[in-house]
Amino acid sequence: MKEKLQKIRENAIAQIENSDGLAKLNDVRVAVLGKKGELTAVLKSMKEVAPEDRPKVGQWVNETRQEIENKLDEMKKKLEAAELEHRLENEVIDVTLPAKKNRVGHSHPNTMVLEEVERIFTGMGYEVVEGPEVEYDYYNFEALNIPANHPAKDEQDTFYINDKILLRTQTSPVQVRVMEQKKPPIRMIAPGRVFRADEVDATHSPSFHQIEGMVIDKGITFSNLKGTLTQFVQKLFGKETKVKFRPHHFPFTEPSAEMDVSCFKCGGKGCRFCKGEGWIEILGCGMVHPRVLRMSGIDPEEYSGFAFGIGLERITLLKYEIDDMRLLYENDDRFLKQF
C-alpha cells in the first residue's frame, strides 16, 4: 500500500512539474484528487485494509494528498506569474496614436475686468469687502436715505422676498454695513451681484454686477473724489483719458454726479462708438449724505466721505467693445474664446 501511494505521489508530482499551462494543471488535479482520481480510488479501497492498519494507511493517504495539493498550488502560482509576464510583454503601447486634447478655458471677461478694477483700487490702499445678496429692506433703502415712499422703492424694480427682505438692487448697502462695523478711516470697494426686475435686452438684465466704492475720513472733499476717480479711469482706459462730472441726484449722496470719460476710441472727437458725443458715461458718484453717515453711527460734523458705483458689465462692454450685454451671460464658447 505504501509503495502504491509512493508511486501515485511521484507520478503526480512529475506530471505537475511538466504542466505547461493552467488547463493542464487542472487535468492533473482531476486525475489524481478528483472523484474518480487515483488517490480517491485508494481511499475507496480502504475497506480491504485490515482494521488495525487503517489509521496508519489513512495517515499515509492524507500525507500524500497534502503533498500533491501543495505542489499543485505552488505550480499554479508559478504558471500564473509566467502568464502575466507573457501578457505584459505582448501589450505594446502605440505611441503614434494622437493624444486626447484637454481644452483649457480662461476667466470670463467680467472677471478679467473685475480683477483689474480690484488691482487698481487695492493699489490705492482700498480693502475689497463683500455683502449679502439677499438683503434687508433697511440696508438696501432706508439706511441709504431712501424712505418708504421713494420712487426707487417701486416694487416694479425690486425682487421682494417678504416685506423686510429682498434681493439687493445695488451694492450700496455694503457701505452701511461697513460703516456700522468699522471706525473711519474707511477705504473700501464692494463688488457683487445685484438684482432688478428688468426685462432682458441689449443693455438690461435682471441680474448684473456693481462695484461700490467708499472713502470716509476727516476732511474728505469732492476734489479727493475727482482725483481718485481720474486716477482710476486713466489706469483702466489710458493716461490721456479725461473726466467730466454732470450734476445728478442720488438719495444717498449730496452733491451727486455722473461721471463721463473722454471716448478712448476717438479721444473725444466723436465717433460711432461714443455716438458722436466724444464722452462716455461711466459711473455715478457723490459725497456721502450726512444723514447716511449719521444713521450708520458716524458723526458728519467730524467725518466726510465720497462714494461711487460702477456697473461692471458697462465697463466690460466698453473695454472689449461688445455691443450686446446678453453675450456676457449666454456662455457661448465661440464668443468667450475671443478674450
Ligand SMILES: [Zn+2]
Ligand atoms: Zn468716440
